[in-house]
Amino acid sequence: MAAGTAASVAATAKRTDASGWPLGRPPADYVLGHVRAVLPDRIVDDARIVVRSGIIEAIEPHPPGGGADVDGRGAMCLPGLVDVHGDAVGRELRPRPGASVPVGFALAAAEGRVRAAGITTAFQGVAFQERSAVGLPIGSPPAEHVADAIDAVGSSAMQILHRVDVRCAVGAAALDSRIAAAGDRVLVVSHEDHTPGQGQYADPATMHRWMVEGEGMSPEEAATHVEWWRSSRDDRTEVGHRTLAWLGELARAGRIRLFGHDPATRQDVDELVDRGGAVAEFPTTLEAAAHARRRGLLVVAGAPNAMRGGSHAGNVSAGELIAAGLVDALASDYLPDAQLGAVVRLAADGSCSLPAAVGLVTSGPAAAVGLGDRGAIGPGLRADLVLADLDGAWPRVLATLTA
Numbered sequence: 001m002a003a004g005t006a007a008s009v010a011a012t013a014k015r016t017d018a019s020g021w022p023l024g025r026p027p028a029d030y031v032l033g034h035v036r037a038v039l040p041d042r043i044v045d046d047a048r049i050v051v052r053s054g055i056i057e058a059i060e061p062h063p064p065g066g067g068a069d070v071d072g073r074g075a076m077c078l079p080g081l082v083d084v085h086g087d088a089v090g091r092e093l094r095p096r097p098g099a100s101v102p103v104g105f106a107l108a109a110a111e112g113r114v115r116a117a118g119i120t121t122a123f124q125g126v127a128f129q130e131r132s133a134v135g136l137p138i139g140s141p142p143a144e145h146v147a148d149a150i151d152a153v154g155s156s157a158m159q160i161l162h163r164v165d166v167r168c169a170v171g172a173a174a175l176d177s178r179i180a181a182a183g184d185r186v187l188v189v190s191h192e193d194h195t196p197g198q199g200q201y202a203d204p205a206t207m208h209r210w211m212v213e214g215e216g217m218s219p220e221e222a223a224t225h226v227e228w229w230r231s232s233r234d235d236r237t238e239v240g241h242r243t244l245a246w247l248g249e250l251a252r253a254g255r256i257r258l259f260g261h262d263p264a265t266r267q268d269v270d271e272l273v274d275r276g277g278a279v280a281e282f283p284t285t286l287e288a289a290a291h292a293r294r295r296g297l298l299v300v301a302g303a304p305n306a307m308r309g310g311s312h313a314g315n316v317s318a319g320e321l322i323a324a325g326l327v328d329a330l331a332s333d334y335l336p337d338a339q340l341g342a343v344v345r346l347a348a349d350g351s352c353s354l355p356a357a358v359g360l361v362t363s364g365p366a367a368a369v370g371l372g373d374r375g376a377i378g379p380g381l382r383a384d385l386v387l388a389d390l391d392g393a394w395p396r397v398l399a400t401l402t403a
Helices: 003-015 088-093 103-116 143-153 169-181 204-215 219-235 237-252 266-274 286-294 303-308 318-323 338-348 354-359 363-368
Strands: 030-038 043-052 055-061 076-079 081-086 119-128 158-165 187-192 256-261 279-281 298-302 329-331 385-389 396-401
Touching: 030 354, 081 279, 081 329, 081 338, 081 363, 088 103, 088 119, 088 143, 103 119, 103 143, 103 158, 103 396, 119 143, 119 169, 143 158, 143 169, 158 169, 158 256, 169 187, 169 237, 187 237, 204 219, 237 256, 256 266, 266 286, 279 286, 286 298, 286 318, 298 303, 298 318, 298 363, 303 318, 303 329, 303 338, 318 338, 329 338, 329 363, 338 354
Parallel strands: 030 076, 081 119, 119 158, 158 187, 187 256, 256 279, 279 298, 298 329
Antiparallel strands: 030 043, 043 055, 076 385, 385 396
């Protein structure tokens, strides 16, 4: 160990007192010892990680007899997970149909859920649209109020994925106001169209099943609703064209970082590239994912899909895409714990090495949203760290440490 590093370790040890840490918040300076550190290309057994001012200063083998503020006792140490698309806030806002809770309460509950899952940077999907993905009225609070509440937290841990229904003029207008107020800040925007017959619901029967099982409709009511939602799509075609053209102008000007949700065909991908898109989010076919990679887009797939071994909507398997080398990141989507669950499953079944699987929920998603200061354990990066037990059939998060 270099003399400079040894001196900094000693100085850090003097300044920190692990017994005095506030619960859930590590100090700016500390030393974490005796962990198995998962680096981008390898695992360092019995490692020591030195943190100064919330930034990783050194990762090294733990020297015999060397001290530490925290003894990891052989736990796996991963970079803090980065989630580019999670629905935790929306699900906490409306835990049951017709039952909603205050925004502040939902936000606190969602943050607790994602931290318990080892997620230290969470982009919460906020829907700028009047109706949900299955065509039901969303109701209050409006998206801009939810986004304002997340911004008010003032934390890099909770950020916003602005999900805009391209066929909803009200949602586009609300997003326009938010972009205008953002100044020089670049917002992450995902455009989507969930009406049945294309994208995620290419087979209308998938949405019909959802309405029966998830919304309690009778089969007849569900059939009527799906047909109405399909026909209403045609009534809003011009709105969709205008919204996509506008988003393209913003993306090409560097005002937003644009995701394209549920691309299914080569044409979908080509159009996304032409409008300045950066990420193909949840491609529904192998063809779309492969073409996205050829066109230089990053590809985000669903962690629940990878963890379960298949898509709940009958689309392409995330595991198949990963085996083909076509996935850069896995997003939690509707289940925060699925990110780490997917890591364990992918490593166990030999789809990829553990460091590569961890990269799908750390460095990969960080690249997708343009965050170069996190997503790996390395000198100069944020000390967002997760201690976990990965020895069982499924993972167990032991501690989540944020810079």
